[in-house]
Amino acid sequence: MSITESPASAERSAAAPPAAAPPGPRGFPRAAGLLAALLLVAAVVVLSLAIGARHLSPIDAWHGLVDEHSANYPVVRQMRLPRTLLGLLVGAALGVAGALMQALTRNPLADPGLLGINAGASAAVVTAISLLGITSLTGYVWFAFGGAAAVAVLLWSVGGGRTATPARLALAGTALNAALFAYVNAVQLLDTAALDRMRFWTVGSLAAARPRTVVEIAPFVAAGLLLTAALARPLNALALGDDAARGLGAHPTRVRAGAIVAVTLLCGAATAAAGPIVFVGLMVPHLVRPLTGPDLRWLLPYCAVLAPLMLLGADVLGRVLARPSELQVGIVTAVLGGAFFVGIVRRARRAGA
Template identity: 70%
Template structure:
């Protein structure tokens, strides 16, 4: 009896269908969280007033909705997508399941460059700061890859190198803030990661950078899939390993630099989301990246909403909430990997 040659295509088609349905569900969840972020704030507003503020120009709530909550929500959407994609690309590039722009020091490099521009060079505009953020993130990404061992890098070496860079760069950030007392208050919330200072101008200037980063991440998905099987196999599949690594580092730099310039260094989003979605997508980056781009903003915006309501009338900055959520996840994941390896 000849084997059923249609079985594998049918299974593949069914898998694609489930993934597509899951991605549609993720988009619906994102839509609900976007609405929640607009509806809920540190200052309670009835839903009717929020609705009026959205659609009626004469509403007294219009200023709150359009100048505070809507820009904040859109900034969380863009920054979350950037961080989720950056984390997924880093994990694939380094083959390190603990890779995250915050944990490995990429965000710290961007933050150190931005603090330098703010404190010593007098740069205050987003478009001015974002180029410093790109330079800092790119320098740390290249340094981390080199110090960690390049193509022979192990998760342990990358984690150690990233921890050392993180400690050194954040020490520099703290020292720079203390030397410039005039800017200390201005940078106080930014350095822990915050969406509170969002405005329409920042969102409009951030969007093109994130869009380019998203496009770049999707372009490297297929060659990164090939690279996961080794350089020789990647060449056999038509991928250029050197180009793929360089393009991936550029994508991570673009996404991390833009998000950090706008919101400050926010950690653990890029670490958690790829692990949460991988059971649904598998290792295929053509699915993992879109899922991460959709669900990372969900995590970031839910964290921001929690920060607004838990300590009313004050706020917890979103970077604090992601640390509280991500720290236990990080420890659990490290312990589970140790148990699996033993």
């Protein structure tokens, strides 16, 4: 169901059997496009396993992955594989959370990083590190969930709740984001021991990934993605307005609450594992919509595939640009995202002129 349909036509389409792999805008074959995106992700996974301080051929990377007697086994299996898997999980979480927030707030500039959700998770984790001495990811995750949930609820309340407008949500999110990151920086300056533990995490990085990291956050990301998939059709109905959504069998309050829970799960897990990585959730939905249209039943799966592609690609790029050292992935996405954000604003100004 397209969110641009009228309530009557939406009701008729909801009653009709779904067509198999319908074409997207301008006849774009969405199922074929999703398959092509998956193949690109597989290619970037190979690059992520092969490229680093020591470049490996695809064959050497394969032997390092499957042969424990290979000289490359410690590098590929114990370091690069967990980093790659974490990139896939974090990318999917951030991309889907960004699309979900843009649909929920009807704001094309909504992003977990820009609206303060990631900052709330970061502030909670920094507090846990500095005041409580927590150093394990298991401890980080629960604080990150609490911080992300608190900011999501506060953002919705300050933005006006049911009467919230995109402009009010953006202003409230910007204010919360600035205040929370000021708090994070203050804690780091006042606690040098905590600063040593937090300095790479707060930039946003996949470099510290370990097999246990992937195992610990995977259930939360999976739960968030499954909940988001269940919300795709009700959110499509909600885009028609609350009254039309009720007529189509959706419950607006429950849908919004479920969306907040899903964003909390996705952003909390991603931020706890990799730090506050920004702009992925903003860029990917904008790149996907020309291919899928606004239908969340296609938009969300595309974001779940293309966001890991972007995040892993940025991580590989950071390893190449600063050899033999590397740029943290959060720095690379911030540079790319900043330029993309400026492009969106300029395009909007031209459209309004």
